[in-house]
Amino acid sequence: AEMLRLETLAQVHHLVSTVTGTLRPEIDALAALAACFPGGSITGAPKKRAMEIIREVEEAPRGVYCGAIGWIGYNGESSLNIAIRTLVREGGTLTYQVGAGIVADSDPEKEYEETLHKAAGIRLAVERWQKGG
Helix, strand or coil, X not given: CCCCEXXXXXXXXXXXXXXXXXXXXXXXXXXXXXXXXXXXXXXXXXXXXHHHHHHHHCCCCCCCCCCEEEEECCCCCEEEEECCCCCEEECCEEXXXXXXXXXXXXXXXXXXXXXHHHHHHHHHHHXXXXXXX
């Protein structure tokens, strides 16, 4: 199993781990998959209560943001990711969402700066697309 491998992309660094396990007989693979999303690194913990708080305090539903995008093959193989830094086009409108991980010792100004940094790559992609390149 792979633990905390640093993956560097154009606009972000991610820590990647491979997780394996054995399901109890009464739990099928789709139920286990559904329990994984949204990811705990997105919601906070405990996940169920954190998601209730998110619904209470956020002004609008997240839509695809922080959900899962990917594929599941008939052979059981799959590749999924958490939908962050994701641009959504509905009609003539492009939207995206960004956030920051608020914890007990968070500095609000630094968290705000983090959201701007996360949005920068998407904004750059949109600007390039608008210019035809």
